Amino acid sequence: MIVPTSLTSQHTVVPLPFAAGSLDGISERMISSHHENNYGGAVKNLNRVEQELAQTTPDTPPLVVAALRERELTFRNSKTLHEAYFANLGGDGRRSGAIEAALAQAYGTTARWEQHMRATGMGLGGGSGWAIVALELDTGALRTVWSGHHTQGLATSLPLLVMDMYEHSYQMDFGAGVARYIDAFFANVNWDEVNRRLERAQRLSATLRDA
Numbered sequence: 001m002i003v004p005t006s007l008t009s010q011h012t013v014v015p016l017p018f019a020a021g022s023l024d025g026i027s028e029r030m031i032s033s034h035h036e037n038n039y040g041g042a043v044k045n046l047n048r049v050e051q052e053l054a055q056t057t058p059d060t061p062p063l064v065v066a067a068l069r070e071r072e073l074t075f076r077n078s079k080t081l082h083e084a085y086f087a088n089l090g091g092d093g094r095r096s097g098a099i100e101a102a103l104a105q106a107y108g109t110t111a112r113w114e115q116h117m118r119a120t121g122m123g124l125g126g127g128s129g130w131a132i133v134a135l136e137l138d139t140g141a142l143r144t145v146w147s148g149h150h151t152q153g154l155a156t157s158l159p160l161l162v163m164d165m166y167e168h169s170y171q172m173d174f175g176a177g178v179a180r181y182i183d184a185f186f187a188n189v190n191w192d193e194v195n196r197r198l199e200r201a202q203r204l205s206a207t208l209r210d211a
């Protein structure tokens, strides 16, 4: 029997890749709540919406399917981006390796890039969305991307560094202090993970552009 892999509804929560109390300036309470409630909720809801989609028939009204598809995309991207976000935290915040050179090449200096990234995050303050450094696969270029919510992303890109700007990422510790959250985010970035993603994305991009 063929197992329909797109209809399995078996997504599971990936544990935090660091001790919840180990971050610098981001509380255990906030990161645990974020992981369990916001990310965990997205995983549960993705399973639920996939179950609903598996039961649709040719008679299901198109507007019902459209609503389910919209929710599916929201929860799937929320899952993907949250996993990337948590996995690029837990470090010492010191940039090193290939990403340092790539950002300097893309923006003149890494300080200039950081200014862009912080400003992108600040622009999302009080709202909801993501600030992302992505590698655009069809050009091989680094892009700093604004995403107003889970479903706005740069087509054909892979995220390298993901900063959650939904209020649930900072409200508990920082209130409306978005800039202080961004400082704390930068202090905890795991740049080794970002370098691993960069290497994989560059390899994939080169393969695509050679094809």
Ligand SMILES: [Fe+2]
Pocket (backbone or CB within 6 Å): 034, 038, 039, 082, 164, 166, 168, 169
């Ligand atoms: Fe989040």
